[in-house]
Amino acid sequence: QVQLVESGGGVVQPGGSLKLSCAASGFTFSYYGMHWVRQAPGKGLEWVAFIQYDVNIKYYGDSVKGRFTVSRDNSKNTLYLQMNSLRVEDTAVYFCTACTVGGCSFWGQGTLVTVSS
Amino acid sequence: QSVLTQPPSVSAAPGQKVTISCSGSSSNIGNNYVSWYQHVPGTAPKLLISDNNKRPSGIPDRFSGSKSGTSATLGITGLQTGDEADYYCGTWDNSLSAVVFGGGTKLTVL
Numbered sequence: 424q425v426q427l428v429e430s431g432g433g434v435v436q437p438g439g440s441l442k443l444s445c446a447a448s449g450f451t452f453s454y455y456g457m458h459w460v461r462q463a464p465g466k467g468l469e470w471v472a473f474i475q476y477d478v479n480i481k482y483y484g485d486s487v488k489g490r491f492t493v494s495r496d497n498s499k500n501t502l503y504l505q506m507n508s509l510r511v512e513d514t515a516v517y518f519c520t521a522c523t524v525g526g527c528s529f530w531g532q533g534t535l536v537t538v539s540s
Numbered sequence: 541q542s543v544l545t546q547p548p549s550v551s552a553a554p555g556q557k558v559t560i561s562c563s564g565s566s567s568n569i570g571n572n573y574v575s576w577y578q579h580v581p582g583t584a585p586k587l588l589i590s591d592n593n594k595r596p597s598g599i600p601d602r603f604s605g606s607k608s609g610t611s612a613t614l615g616i617t618g619l620q621t622g623d624e625a626d627y628y629c630g631t632w633d634n635s636l637s638a639v640v641f642g643g644g645t646k647l648t649v650l
Contacts (some may be wrong), residue, residue, distance in 0.1 A: 458639060459637075460585075460641075462581075467542070467550050467626070467628065467641060467642075467643050467644035468577070468579070468585065468628050468630075468644065469611075469640045469641070470615035470630075470641060471637060473639065480638050482638060484638055484639075485636075502582065518583075518584065524572075524573055525573045525575060525588075525590040525591035525594070526573065526575030526587050526589070526590030526591065526630070526633070527575065527587055527630070528590070528596060529578070530582070530584040530585050530586070530587075531584060532584050533584065535616065
């Protein structure tokens with residue numbers, strides 16, 4: 424069955440770095456654009472980043488532009504999010520999701536990132 | 541402030557029907573597909589409606605989606621207590637080159 428499993432979350436100090444991973448299985452990973460979406464405590468869903476299936480195109484939300492980098496390894500069916508210069512407001516559950524232009528069919532359970540001193 | 545506007549909350553009794561609106565602009569809803577998600581905090585969001593009005597396999601026909609101009613609507617009939625969740629609309633925004641979500645609507649089944 425389809426699985427997206429995020430890992431790499433944890434507690435980090437402001438200004439620190441963290442790298443999230445998302446391991447995909449049960450579907451053809453290389454066919455899908457992949458996104459990171461986050462939900463801060465008590466807030467709604469916020470889109471973070473997108474990477475096209477062939478890695479040529481990447482987009483970022485304004486709040487993370489210049490600090491976060493999305494990448495993927497289609498040979499390992501894995502999506503990544505390198506997060507640098509972390510801020511308290513980056514504290515959230517981070518979800519990876521596989522999407523087409525019509526919507527995002529597959530979601531992971533999320534990994535919690537806490538930025539705190 | 542979300543790019544897409546949803547009501548913060550809706551409520552209805554079991555068995556009744558509710559609609560959740562999602563208002564945007566020509567740069568997003570007006571020219572792109574809208575999708576809807578059900579999210580119970582602490583779990584993975586679930587795709588309810590794709591491509592404005594298509595239900596993925598396994599989603600009951602109690603859920604429906606429509607789009608007109610720069611607005612979209614999610615309808616839920618035959619409400620069940622298990623439908624209590626947060627609901628989000630989402631689409632691509634051509635001007636922002638970004639995915640945009642509504643602020644979310646909390647559904648309470650009284």
